[in-house]
Amino acid sequence: MCGRFARRSTQEVLADWFGVDIEDMPWFAPTYNAAPQSTQPAVRLNADTGKPEFALMRWGLVPFWAKDAKIGYTTINARAEEVAAKPVYREALKSRRCLIPADAFYEWQHAGGKTKQPFAFGMQSGEPYSFAGLWERWKPKEGEPLESFTILTTDPNELAEKVHDRMPVILAPHDYARWMDPGDPTRPPVDLLRPYPAEKMRIWAVDQRVGNVRNDDPDLLTEQPVQQQLF
Known part of the structure; x- marks a missing residue:
């Protein structure tokens, strides 16, 4: 699964990366510890122009037919092999696909006892990248509509499988x-x-501090020594 990620790239960098005019982007700051239920930028196609646009959405997909938003606590990730069949995702898969900008994602590996060692995964080039996502717009009985997203997951590559099975x-x-x-x-x-x-x-x-969602600073991505060989 993917339950935490970092996006250190500035708006200027992401505007250039996705070919979007920065003046048309909603404001958002870098985050080094994005967690479920937080609001993050996503890239989708504008319904009128067909061009990429940024939108701020909550992490944890709430389908349009949901009775309440609580379902979003269990829909932060969607398994690629199941997404076409599951009712909670299949309509979004057909026409509401998006990109979630990131520079790293975090996973934890058991290091003995109750200790878990967090690791970050990024590009060799240091460039930003994008998760495949789905988005939805949910309208409550009262209040403003909520736009939300989920991140799709798949089998791990040879690097990721050293730490996690997704x-x-x-x-x-x-x-x-x-x-x-x-x-x-x-x-x-x-x-x-x-x-x-x-x-x-x-x-x-990376530092164990990444395990606390209240920590959100550039030092979370600083490489740390590993006390024992875990791979």
Whole structure:
């Protein structure tokens, strides 16, 4: 699963990366410890122009038919092999696909006893990347509509499997447009939901402080020594 990630890239960097005019972006700051139920930027196609746009959404998908928003606590991730069949995700898969910008995601490995060692996974190039996501708009009986998202997961690559049995789906930049394009709703591009090449990624140990969602600072991504060989 993917339950925490970091996005240190500035708005200027992400505007250039996704080909969006920065003046059209909602304001958001970098985060080094994005957690479920937090509000994060996502990239989708504008319904009128068909061009990429940024939107702020809550992490934890709430389908349009939900009775309340509590379902979002259990929908932060969607398994790629199940997403087309599960009612909570299948309508979004047809026409509401999005990108979730990130620079790293975190996973924990048991290090003996109750100790868990957190690791970060990023690109060898140091560039930002994007998770494959789905988004929804839910309208409560009272109040403003809620837009939310989920991150798709798949089998781990050779790097991620050293720590966890799942990893988020990371899309190559040349696949961004195809993933977001509504195209034929009966044939969503599920072939893109595969492990990202391990040779393009790197893994490093990070501070235990990342386990506390109240900690959100650049030092969380600083590489830390590992006391014992865990791999």
